[in-house]
Amino acid sequence: MSELSPTERAALLGIARGSILGHLGVAPAPALPASGSLAEARGAFVTLHVGDALRGCVGTFRPEGSLAATVARMAVSAAKEDPRFSPLRPDEIAELRVAVSVLTPPHRLDDRRAVKVGTHGVLVRRGWHRGALLPKVALEQGWDAETFLSRCCLKAGLPARAWQEPETEVEVFEADEFGEGAES
Template sequence: MDIRELIHLGRFAVWNAFEGKEISIPEHLKEKYSQNMGVFTTLKTYPEHNLRGCIGVPLPVYPLWYATVYSSLQAAFQDPRFYPLRKEEFDKVVWEITLLTPPEEIKVPKEELPEVIEIGKDGLIIERGENKGLLLPQVPVEHGWSPIEFLEYTCLKAGLPKDCWKCRDTKVYRFSGEVYQEKEPFGEVEKVILK
């Protein structure tokens, strides 16, 4: 799998949207990236590396090529935390792609959850009723969170009280992800090692 090619595909889709052009994906790329996989695209300002947009497809319900295009367009134009990316910003952001494993419910007593969550490896999804929140594996590393803080912030992301992970009817899922990012806009791509 050529991650640089996937990042280029995401950039291509966003550039075509700026140009008002239809996005036409070559058939060989559709075939090469036909495996269903969850993926998130994160855009960060360069060189500051401030978050500029992050949206993805957490479940493996779409082919990787489609999930990459979709998440790139959504991160650029639909993240409600930010105004839509402007054309003049295009070469001032770096792309980050996170490839996700399917989420698995963590089935341990609630009080044991902090003991089984691995910072730097696990991403979390918290679900209670209609509310659902997801944080990628790199987020607690970037913020220096403990497993309890990771659980609390995932609850808050879901629009729930921060301690709702302790409730019996709350479901907690974990997944892992491989993170790749451009070193600079349009530059070399590196795998991010989460510590």
């Protein structure tokens, strides 16, 4: 996976933050680049923290439009539509930290025990059940590959051992993960 340059990363963080500020009505929405690597179609997740508390994390593997437009949409969605949290408020902006994860397309993993903790993110699907965890989650939590797979299944609303069943689709992806502040 080709990582983005520091300038491209900074631009995406600015687009994410600017899109949230535009949504909250405290600043104009940012302009989006029409060419270059940020204009390519790629999936992305945007994660929001206020202080140390997670306040939203939304993403897509199937981009509609450019990477910059995807990040802008996911940032606003994380700020207002993550069902786990109330919408972000203007008084939380001072403590807001934004992180972006730019994704590779997911691909099937035939040997499910071959998940590489710290490199792979996991996507599980079965019927209407879907769950995804970014690569950094397993590292932050100190999980091994089997725990990572189990936790992804639980997030999808499936039994923890569903990843071992052939009717459960297991895919992996990589992510270029970066953010504001010391920790993202």
